[in-house]
Every structure is written in structure tokens, then in C-alpha cells.
Amino acid sequence: MEIVNFTPVPALIGGALIGLSAAFLLWSQGRIAGISGIVGGLTKPVRGDLAWRAVFLIGLVLGGVLYRVLGFGVGVDHIQPVVSPTLLVLAGLLVGVGATIGAGCTSGHGICGLARRSPRSLVATLSFMGSGLVTVFVVRQLMGVGA
Amino acid sequence: MIQTLRLVAALFAGMMFGLGLSVAQMIDPAKVIGFLNIFGAWDPSLAFVMGGGLAVNLILTPLIFKQARPWLADYFRLPAKTEIDRRIVLGGIIFGAGWGLAGYCPGPMITSLSFANSSIITIILAYLVGTWITQQALAWIDQRPSRLARA
Numbered sequence: 001m002e003i004v005n006f007t008p009v010p011a012l013i014g015g016a017l018i019g020l021s022a023a024f025l026l027w028s029q030g031r032i033a034g035i036s037g038i039v040g041g042l043t044k045p046v047r048g049d050l051a052w053r054a055v056f057l058i059g060l061v062l063g064g065v066l067y068r069v070l071g072f073g074v075g076v077d078h079i080q081p082v083v084s085p086t087l088l089v090l091a092g093l094l095v096g097v098g099a100t101i102g103a104g105c106t107s108g109h110g111i112c113g114l115a116r117r118s119p120r121s122l123v124a125t126l127s128f129m130g131s132g133l134v135t136v137f138v139v140r141q142l143m144g145v146g147a
Numbered sequence: 148m149i150q151t152l153r154l155v156a157a158l159f160a161g162m163m164f165g166l167g168l169s170v171a172q173m174i175d176p177a178k179v180i181g182f183l184n185i186f187g188a189w190d191p192s193l194a195f196v197m198g199g200g201l202a203v204n205l206i207l208t209p210l211i212f213k214q215a216r217p218w219l220a221d222y223f224r225l226p227a228k229t230e231i232d233r234r235i236v237l238g239g240i241i242f243g244a245g246w247g248l249a250g251y252c253p254g255p256m257i258t259s260l261s262f263a264n265s266s267i268i269t270i271i272l273a274y275l276v277g278t279w280i281t282q283q284a285l286a287w288i289d290q291r292p293s294r295l296a297r298a
Contacts, residue, residue, distance in 0.1 A: 063165020102238020
């Protein structure tokens with residue numbers, strides 16, 4: 001196995017910030033910081049339960065803006081999607097369908113759920129990790145897309 | 148007053164989350180695919196992101212639950228379902244396929260709007276459509292009395 005582009009320090013610092021955000025949301029609002037859950041409450045709205053979700057998502061964008069304001073814009077300017085627009089649409093649909101059926105995504109199950117030692121979240125995390133590994137193997141290694 | 152404070156707290160949490168995703172470079176789909184590419188050139192960074200987030204929460208979550216209630220809310224809202232059903236596996240598999248295909252999960256998609264390009268909007272719209280359609284479909288399936296429908 002060949003290791004490439006490994007950035008452990010930013011990964012740990014960024015991960016800790018994500019973790020602190022999730023802990024803060026739980027402590028202050030009693031809510032799980034699962035992004036797909038927060039979005040799902042907007043596409044299936046319940047009265048009186050919309051504003052905090054919208055504001056959290058605006059914050060999510062502003063966090064990216066803050067990163068640039070702090071002077072790291074150079075690092076993100078080169079970022080491009082790695083697949084064609086058609087595959088982006090397919091990927092977006094799959095992520096939406098899967099996160100809704102599976103009641104959570106990388107953050108809700110992979111960080112918050114595992115931290116609560118939820119067996120359900122463990123099964124979800126293993127399922128999407130396994131499926132992601134297989135998908136990348138098939139698409140990148142076997143079919144050679146983007147290689 | 149408490150309403151305003153709640154919104155400020157939600158905004159703060161969102162910003163910290165978005166900043167964390169950016170610092171961790173999870174807004175770069177190549178980093179995500181690099182992590183899932185264990186049979187090729189492998190980038191282990193994502194494991195450190197999840198590990199960092201998980202470590203913080205493994206320590207803080209039990210302390211938070213020692214509080215009688217959240218700071219700005221009446222109670223903790225935790226997922227009602229605890230059993231492992233077919234949906235949690237099926238949903239995970241479908242989600243993982245989309246995640247591996249383009250390298251975007253919901254958080255990084257939305258944070259990437261901070262340097263909006265048309266392709267981000269494309270995948271976010273598809274994600275919202277997929278979410279909405281599935282919510283409608285699940286609501287329809289769940290209100291049918293059929294035993295078969297409870298997949």
C-alpha cells in the first residue's frame with residue numbers, strides 16, 4: 001500500500017473542531033449535529049423547527065468563508081469536482097436517498113452516533129464505509145474513472 | 148431573548164463545523180476519495196478527522212448528558228429508533244455509493260458553497276431532491292398498514 005497526500009495535523013485539528021461543534025450543539029440545544037438530519041428537517045418542515053436549522057447551515061457556509069478570511073483561500077481555490085456533472089447528479093441523489101433511508105450521514109452516525117455508543121450508528125458507519133470503499137475500488141481501479 | 152440566543156448558538160456551531168471541515172480539507176473531494184481508495188494510493192487523513200471528532204465527543208458527550216437539560220432547550224432530542232433494521236444497512240450502502248462516487252457528503256457540500264461554483268450547486272440540488280423524494284416515499288410506505296412495507 002502506498003500512502004499519499006497524508007495531512008494528519010490539519011485532519012486532527014479540523015476533526016476536533018467538528019467534534020467541538022457537535023458537542024456544543026448537543027450541550028446548548030440538545031440536538032445532534034448530523035448534517036443530513038438538519039437538512040432533512042428543512043425539506044420536511046415542522047413549524048417552529050426551521051430557524052435553527054437554516055441558521056446552522058448558513059454557519060456551515062460562513063465557516064468556509066472564515067477559513068478564507070483567515071488567509072487559507074489559496075488552498076481551496078484549486079478544488080474541483082473529480083467527476084462529470086452527470087455523475088455529480090447521480091452522486092447527489094444517492095447521498096440524499098441513502099442518508100434519508102439510513103437516517104444519518106458521516107457526521108450524525110460516524111461522529112455523534114459512535115460517541116453515544118449507538119449500535120445503530122456503528123452498523124450505519126460500517127455500511128457506508130464499506131460501500132464507499134467498494135465504490136471507489138470499482139469506479140477508480142476497475143473502470144478507471146478519473147485515474 | 149432565549150430564541151435569539153438559540154439562533155446565535157446554532158450559527159456558532161455551524162461556523163465551527165464548517166471551519167473544521169475546511170481546516171481538515173474535507174471540502175476537497177479528492178481527499179475523501181483518497182481515503183476510500185485503500186486499494187490504490189491511500190490518504191489516511193479522513194480517519195484522523197473522524198478520530199479527532201470522535202475523541203472529543205467520547206469525552207464530552209457523557210459530561211453533557213450529566214446535565215439535567217441543555218443550556219437553551221427543555222430536553223435532549225435523541226433518535227427514537229435504536230434497533231438495527233434493514234433500512235440502516237440499505238441506507239448506508241446507498242449513501243456510501245454516492246459518497247465514494249463524487250467524494251461529497253452533506254456537510255462538505257454545503258460548506259463548499261463558500262466558494263460556489265456551478266458543480267457544487269448541481270450536487271446540492273440533486274442531494275435535496277434525493278432527500279425530499281425519499282422522505283415522501285418513506286412516509287407513504289410507513290402509513291400503509293401492510294406488514295411487507297416495514298422493510
